Amino acid sequence: MGDHSDGIPAGSDAVARAGLNEVEKFQDPGLPPHRKRLADTDPRAAQRAERQVAFLFGISVVGTLLFFFGYFFIRLDDTIATLRLQNILLGLGTAFAMLGIGTGIVHWARALMPDHEVSEERHELRSEADREAAVKIVDDIVEETGIKRRPLIRNTLLGAVALAPFPAIVMFRDLGPLPxxxxxxxxxxxxxxxxxxxxxxxxxxxxxxxxxxxxxxxxxxxxxxxxxxxxxxxxxxxxxxxxxxxxxxxxxxxxxxxxxxxxxxxxxxxxxxxxxxxxxxxxxxxxxxxxxxxxxxxxxxxxxxxxxxxxxxxxxxxxxxxxxxxxxxxxxxxxxxxxxxx
Structure with a gap:
């Protein structure tokens, strides 16, 4: 019979007792090896992806223009066909305007922006040096997006973003005077x-x-x-x-x-x-x-x-x-x- 003074059988392995065995620490496996994309190694693939992103932003611009055409140039009469045509143009225009921007940004991020994983500790920003470091991080992010090096993407994105809100503004204005x-x-x-x-x-x-x-x-x-x-x-x-x-x-x-x-x-x-x-x-x-x-x-x-x-x-x-x-x-x-x- 074992010692039962602490309420636990001395010879039992059913309960782990603190301090008796050293628990081996879990080893950090680290980040998985980075797999480069085709656009990272082939300049022609990067240019092709850049043109694809610009094409998607261009679709957004065309969608906005299609909305304007249906809204301002399709004159409604008493026929269902004219009303249906305008609704189709308004719907397709809005869809293409939003879809072009969304898919373009997603494709840009997946194909051209850096995709390597980074792990770092978070510290409070207190000193001026820390603030400067934070500004440098933002500048690095802008640089990694490649928006400065890829004017085609930058210009088409600015055009799409500038035009996209106008259909909503026009539709809200058409609601009439204040109720x-x-x-x-x-x-x-x-x-x-x-x-x-x-x-x-x-x-x-x-x-x-x-x-x-x-x-x-x-x-x-x-x-x-x-x-x-x-x-x-x-x-x-x-x-x-x-x-x-x-x-x-x-x-x-x-x-x-x-x-x-x-x-x-x-x-x-x-x-x-x-x-x-x-x-x-x-x-x-x-x-x-x-x-x-x-x-x-x-x-x-x-x-x-x-x-x-x-x-x-x-x-x-x-x-x-x-x-x-x-x-x-x-x-x-x-x-x-x-x-x-x-």
């Missing part, structure tokens, strides 16, 4: 009739029964030749009728409806999705995108979901013929709350 101003005014005006979407037929107060809902646009919108979709996106409203006793208008809004008929913007104040679901029993309007819920009896106050502003109300009345008309435009910007100003 904060564009969404402040719609086609609704004093005396504008409420008409059904999409037929454009006017609506009489007697047509709106209790519990019914109408998707409404301003009269004259269907006659627009340009900007029809933009105006509709801003002006479309939901028209509903409740028992007048269920409505709780705030001060100054007592006459914004007519005998329980009220109209509210259809654009959700969260991110602008169309509010298209009406629960007749609860008098709630629901946005299907993120489940924002608005209480129609409380001037479309938000009672659930991410929206933080009620739906704007369109003041309405009737004309001499009994048709529903707007009293004015919306009194606040429609759409998402982050575009609201003032």
């Amino acid at each position: 904060g101003n564009a969404l402040r005014h719609t086609m609704w005006d004093k005396g504008t009739r409420l008409v059904r979407d999409p037929t454009g037929t006017p609506i009489m107060a007697s047509d709106v029964t209790l519990g019914s809902v109408f998707h409404v646009i301003p009269d004259g919108l269907n006659d627009l030749k340009e900007g029809k979709l933009e105006e509709k996106a801003k002006a479309v409203v939901l028209l509903m009728r409740l028992e007048p006793s269920l409505l709780h208008p705030s001060k100054g809004r007592e006459d914004w409806g007519y005998e329980g008929i009220v109209a509210y913007s259809k654009i959700c104040t969260h991110v602008g999705c169309p509010v298209a679901l009406y629960e007749q029993q609860t008098h709630h309007l629901l946005c299907p995108c993120h489940q924002s819920t608005f209480d129609l009896t409380q001037e479309c106050k938000v009672i659930f979901g991410p929206a933080n502003r009620p739906l704007p109300q369109l003041p309405i009345s009737i004309d001499s013929e009994g048709y529903l008309v707007a009293q004015s435009d919306f009194h606040e910007p429609v759409g998402p709350s982050f575009w609201e100003r003032g």
Whole structure:
């Protein structure tokens, strides 16, 4: 029987005991031997790789020019073929512009830039000598890329990088004016009739029964030749009728409806999705995108979901013929709350 005073059998090899055996340190195998590429040993292969990189950057330039051609010189008409042609040119132009730069840089790094592995310790940069050493490292990296020795690559890269952002700038500029101003005014005006979407037929107060809902646009919108979709996106409203006793208008809004008929913007104040679901029993309007819920009896106050502003109300009345008309435009910007100003 062995000595059990320390709780470990003296003759057991099941547990390694510190200090009894010297553990052999793991030997650093070092870096694997460097294998030179063809471009490292053959000047003609290096020149060929340089031309390939320049060709890829040239493709990027051509792609950008193709985008500009499709955007500025393809005039849209009422045919699907013209729209399809422009979309193809815009898509291919953007793809070639980005793909040319990306593949060109990757091929440049793989074929021409130094690929040997370096291992060095990292030290804090404190002294001026260390800063100078850091600057020298950056200069060495620039020198290793060969961009100073290869003007063909440098010039084509600069051309591709200079032109590549322009398609994005053009597309963002084409989005139109700032929404904060564009969404402040719609086609609704004093005396504008409420008409059904999409037929454009006017609506009489007697047509709106209790519990019914109408998707409404301003009269004259269907006659627009340009900007029809933009105006509709801003002006479309939901028209509903409740028992007048269920409505709780705030001060100054007592006459914004007519005998329980009220109209509210259809654009959700969260991110602008169309509010298209009406629960007749609860008098709630629901946005299907993120489940924002608005209480129609409380001037479309938000009672659930991410929206933080009620739906704007369109003041309405009737004309001499009994048709529903707007009293004015919306009194606040429609759409998402982050575009609201003032």
